[in-house]
Each structure stands twice: as C-alpha cells, then as structure tokens.
Amino acid sequence: MGPVGKPDPELHEETLVSLPLDARKMHTFEHIGSLAAVAQSFTPRKTRSRLLMSIYIVLIKAKINVLLPFGPLAVILHYLTGKQGWVFFFSLIGITPLAERLGYATEQLACYTGPTVGGLLNATFGNATEMIISIYALKNGMIRVVQQSLLGSILSNMLLVLGCAFFAGGVVHYSKDQTFNKEERQNEEDVDEEDVPEITLWEAVSWLAVLTIWISILSGYLVDAIQGASESWNMPVAFISVILLPIVGNAAEHASAIMFAMKDKLDITLGVAIGSSTQISMFLIPFCVVVGWSMGKQMDLNFRLFETATLFITVLVVTFMLQEGTANYFKGLMLILCYLIVAASFFVHIDPTSSDD
Template sequence: MSSEPNIAGSNNGLEKVLSSSPEPIETSPPTSHHGNALHHSRTLSSSSSSSSSSRITERPPPFSRKLTRALFIRPADTRGPAPGHLESIKSALTYSWVNILFVFNPIAWALHYTHQTDGAVFAMALLGVIPLAGMLGHGTETIALYTGDALGGLINASLGNATEFIIAILLLVKCEIRVVQASLLGGLLSNLLLVTGMAFIVGGVRFSQQQFQQTAAQLNTSLLTLAVIALVIPTCFAFAIEQASGEETERDIILEMSRGSALILIFIYASYMVFQLYSHSYLYNPDNDILNDVRSSASSVQSAPPASVQPAPIVSGNELAPPPVKRTQSLVSTFGSRAFLGQTSKRGSLPAQFNRVDEKDEEKRQRDRQRRQDPEAAVIAQGDTSSEKELETPEMNLTVAISVLIAATGLTYLTAEALTDSLEGIGQTGSVSTEWLGLILLAIVGNAAEHVTAVFVAYRNKIDLALAVSVGSCIQISLFVIPLLVLIGWIANKPLSLLFDPLEVVTLFLSVLLVRFATEDGRTHYMSGILLFGTYVLIAFSFWFYPQNGTSAGNLFSEC
C-alpha cells in the first residue's frame, strides 16, 4: 500500500536527474524486482513522451498569426544603426576575398568584344561570374535587413539564384534549349551532392556527429521528390507516345503538359513560402526555445530506453540486482534558418559572424540547462528574452545596397553574355560537349557563393543552416526558376519544356534518393559527405563521355 508514493517519488527524483545532468552519471533506483524496474522505465518514457507532445500541441493554429506591419517592416529594436555611404561602399568592395576575381570581368569583356578565342573568353567570364554572384547575394541579404522576415524572405527567394536565372535567360534567347536544361539540372546536382557533401565532410571532420532538424529536412526532400516527379512524367510520356503520334503532335502535347505543370509547381512553391515564412516560421527560427525544448525532449525519449535499462546480473535465484540507469547529455544542435529568410548570412564575412553565433549558442545552452532544472522560473523569464536579442547591424545602408544590387545585375548580364557567346563557339569546335560545360562547370561557378556559405556554417556546427542553403537553393531552382523559365519561354515563343534528357532525369532522381537516405535519421558525419561527393564526381566523369546529341527524347526541343 505504501509502495506507490515511493515509486512516484523515485520517478520524480530520477526525472530531475535525467533532465538536469550535463555529464554522464549513474543512478540506481531502490532495490526492486525486474518487473518493477521495467515498469519504472516505461513510466519515465511515457511521461517524457506526453510532456513533449503537450508542448507541440500548445502552438496556435497555423493561420491565427495576424498580418501585421512587423511582418513586412523589421522592428527598430532588432536592427542596428545603418552605416554611412563611405562605409557602405567600402563594405561592398571588401566584404569578401572573392572580390579579387572581379578583375577577370573587364578582361572577359575586352576579349569578347575584340573577338578573341572562345576558350579564353569562357575561362575569364567563368571566373568573373563568381564575385558577381556573391555581390548579388550580399546586396539582397542587406536589403532584407531593412524589411520584416516575410518581405525579406520573398526578396531573397526571388533573387536567390539571380546569376543562374540571367545565364538561363540569355541561353534561352539564343535558343540553346539543351544547354539551358543542362545548366539548371547541373545546379540541382551541384547543390544536392557537391555542396551538401562538402558541408558534411568539413563538419564531420571537426565533429563526430552533427544533428539537424528533421521536420524541415524531410519536407525539403519531399518537395524535391515532387520536382523530380514533374520531370519524370514528361519523359515517360514522350517514350509512350513516340510511336503513336507524329513529332509535331508530340511536341505540342508535351509543351502544353509542361506549361500546365509549371503553373502547378509555382503554386506549390508559393504555398511553401507561406509555410516557411508565415504559418510555420518557428520551424525555421534558430532562436525558437519551444522547438529546441521539443527536440531535446524527443531526443531524450529516443535515446533513453536503450541506454537506461541494461541486463542485470542474477544475484540469487530469481532475484535481480537493481538495473543501473545511465544518462548522457544528448547532442542538440541549434536549428539554423535559410540564408534568404530575412537573416543575413554575409557571404564572404562568415567567420566573424559565426564566431558571434557560437557565443550566443553557449549562452543559449546555459539558459536551456536552467529551463530543464527549473521549468517554472524559465516560464517567468521567457517573457524577458527580447532584451537578449542581438542587434543585426547592416554592413551597407539601404541606398548603397540597392545601388550595389542594380550594378551587380548589370555587370552580371555583361559577363553572362560573353560567357554564353563563347559557350556556343566552344560547342561548334566539338572539343568538349556544351551540355557537359553547362551541367558541371556553369553549375559549380553559379553555386560558388552557396558552396562557401554551406562549408563555413558546417564548420561552425550549423549543419541545419548548411542544409537550408544547399537544399533550399535546389527547391527554389526546381519549383520556381525552372517553371518560371518555361512560362517565359511560352511568352517568348521558345519551346522550353519539362522534358529533360532521360539520363539527366534518372541521375537527379537517384541523387534525391541518396540525399533522403543520408538525412533521414537527423544525423550526419563525414562518411555521408564522402558518399555524396563521390557520387557527384562519378556523375561528372560519366557525363564527360555522354554523346553531344544525347537521346531522341532529349533532343525533341533542341531547335526552335
């Protein structure tokens, strides 16, 4: 009769030890039979599970958040003072060491307009695009600091892949349909395999394991799977009706299908923006304490049972020794938002920024320990977190940031024009496939800024942010850039469709599948990065031998 209060008391004491101990400890419950020990473990697990689920259900309905002015104009207490014009111009010119490569732009223009060899023009323009892509991102992210999270996210979502978009538009005007498709799909493969793989390797070499938020990662891979489906269907359809109809009829059907699918994909991308920036923005907020509590509780529930109760040696007869209960501190990483969600990633000045982030993380871990030790005090202190927010100081004022964005766009157009013209000349020589250049070289150069960002943040143990940069860019290309280009081609009477080369589509499908398997458990290490990086090298090597004309289905729209 009196054993029930004792068991409850021991449960409360044990829960306190399990939740507050940062170091590996051992605690032994009162001597009991094996059945009582198992009941004790189940009680602890169920109480933790119910606690975490109750936190999740505490969130309000997704669309109950009011559309206030703060969503579009950032409150003054979260942004530091804007610098002057001279400081802003200095920041624009010196924010990254990559700006050294800017000298290749005038060289590329001079070689192009004096009609020099295409190989030299292509090499110079390829190097010159890299700092321009970084400058576009720097200007866009600075402008986002002067707006609210929602408007800043929309600005960055629209201009996040401006370099790839400008190159694709120029190629589309020249009716290089196959090169346009190869460069876009190459951007997807580069972000998925090369950028993500290098981030996993760099982070995995420094840290044994890195954890990331599974909900956002699983949603991202699901969106990529949808994008692959949108590319697979026209490919299968083309093979199905190839013998049943003429070539002109087949072209018309696939174009109509592609344009309708493009509208659907853009609608899905818009819905994703609402989900990410408005209804479920807390999933992408690195300072969300509720989400971190839920993740910490879920990690405790998942890791406690296998490590808590160990087989106990038999002492005498059927009597079992009390099972030792062990608890180790779980590794919980802070969830980082995408670079384009109104939060600056300052490409090129990342080390200083993420040093500040590491200091904030240490303070955050201390607050989390206090919250676990004294939940009531944490609830009281939760309302006073606004004073702890670090001011985000822009590196440029708004006028200079807009001017930099406009200037970088114009310069990118000039360099991209030289790049695409030389690419056409290289293709005519037959020395190397233009599809391979678009699939590999253009994709690597266009994603150079994302590559540097992802590697730096992974090195700082921000693997969530690294995934958001790489996989998030893939989502933008597949669900927004490609469908938008299909619609622009429709307006310009250019036959750009969702019918890609079958081998490229299969390669993309297998790459998405591999990334999904590599991220499904919410943990990563350097071996996962080696797998992704090795797969990208294998694809690049294989496509080097791919014939220039590809397959008949892939060349259905090769000419305007």
C-alpha cells in the same frame, strides 16, 4: 507685492512676458544648433567616406573579390582575340564573385525588411545569376543549355554543396557526429542574435542594381562563348551546362553552407543547400518555361531519360544520407564522390539533341 497670498500684477505680467521670450530664444538657438549638426553629417567629406566604406565592404573585403578583374578581362579578350574558350573561362571566373556579392547584397537588404519580403528577395535574387544566364540562353535558342544548367544547379546543391559542407564540418568537429532536425537545436537558433547590416538600405539597393547589370553583361559574353568553348576544348556542351555553369550560380550557397557547417549549424546548411534546389525546381524552371513561351521558344519540362534518372538517383542518395539526422566527414566525402561520378557520366554521355541548339 500686494496683499498677503496675492502676487503683484506687474510682477506677474513681467514673468509671463519676459521668461517665455527667453525660453523661446534658447529653444531657437538649440534648434539652429541641431540643424547645423544634421547638415554637418551630410557634408561631402562624410558622404565620400561613407561611399568608400561601402565600396570596401562590398568589393574589397571578401577574399573572393580577387576574381573580379577576370570579368573586364573577358570583355577585352572578346574584342581583341575572339578566342571563345578564353572568353568563356574568364567570364565564368568573373561572374563567380559577382554572384556571391549579389547574395550578400540581398541578405543586407533583407535585414531592413520583414521575413515575408526577405524570403521573397532571397527567392528572387538568390538565383538571379542562373535566371539571367537562362534568359540569355533562351534568347539565343539554346533550350537544352537552359534545361541542363538548371538541372546541374539542383545536382550541385544536393551533392557538391552539401557534401563539401558535411566534409568541412566533419573535419572541424571530428570528435563527434553533427546532428540536425532536433527541436532543441531549433530553439537555439531562435535565440541567436539577429544579423546587423553592414551597409545602409539605399546602398544595398544600389549595389543590387549595379551587380545585376554587370552580371547581365558578362552573362551575354558567357552564353555566346559556350559553343566555341565546347569546340576549342573538345568538351561536350552537356558537361559545360550541367557541371561548369552551375558553379557560378552556386558560389554564394557554397560559401555560406560550408561556413554554417563549420559553426555546427547544420540546420541552416540544409536550408541553404536543399532550399536552393527547391527554389530552382519550384520557381526558376517554371519561370523559364513562361519566359520561353513569351519569346516564342519551345522551352518545356521534357528532360531526357538520362537526366531524369540522374536526378532520381541523386534524390535517393541524399535521402539515404540524411535519414539518420547526423552528418560527418565520411558522408560529405561520399556525396562529393557521387558528384564526381555524375560529372564523369555527363562528360562521356552523348546528347543526341545537343546538335539541335
């Protein structure tokens, strides 16, 4: 070392050259190791396991997926037997789990977006099944089927879905009346933990595309078999359109509304049931009018007197049930019975315009 307080120039030069070189080598080795770890995470084995896990979550995990084989069975029956009644029946059952899984994939995708985009996704894909069926019916010129099926979706959400949710929640919480529209309950919902997505963003997008395509295929067979099913079962087309077709599109709302009611979260239940009815009346019905106009079909909002009166009375009944801000199993049972009365009325009602389709 040189004079006191001054470092040796040779030692200082050696430190500046040799130590950064060693540190650079160590950094290079660490960088190579991190790249190897990233590459290892994308190995075919891990990709295959992730794909199998995604298939299990979407197509196997839910109990309603036991109905999935009925979809391919409907296609097979269409080409082998040509019996429209069975084709309609199996198509109806096969689309039901697909509609529920489509709602699940939409919720998973909404977890990766903001509230605005998530709300738009739920408004679009939440009623995608009814939208696809309506487009196929418009293409075939079945205007009354479109009008009655959309009306049936509104009635089903307001009476059947809400009634089953109230009944299930009332049975589980039989010792008290469930309440909703309370400020303290809204504050509790804000504190609830956020939903954690079970599948990745691109998996959700891929499943949305796959499920939408498969629903579109089955919807074609379903719509083509409506008239044949009506004749073979001796059942009015109005009953099939108002009662049977909405069961397919409301599968996701039905399951989620009952689940939230059993968890004593009636505000979410009301949002699901009444919100879906609002989406259909404010978005889907005008959308079908625009689509019919683009196809040259005379799709309009001219619902018949019997259908309008049924909707008006339904709104009055639901308003009467909700005005107290409480729910129990008896109110749910009353709503279910009202829906059964509506179903029976459409079964015996003679639609003079059904022959026009």
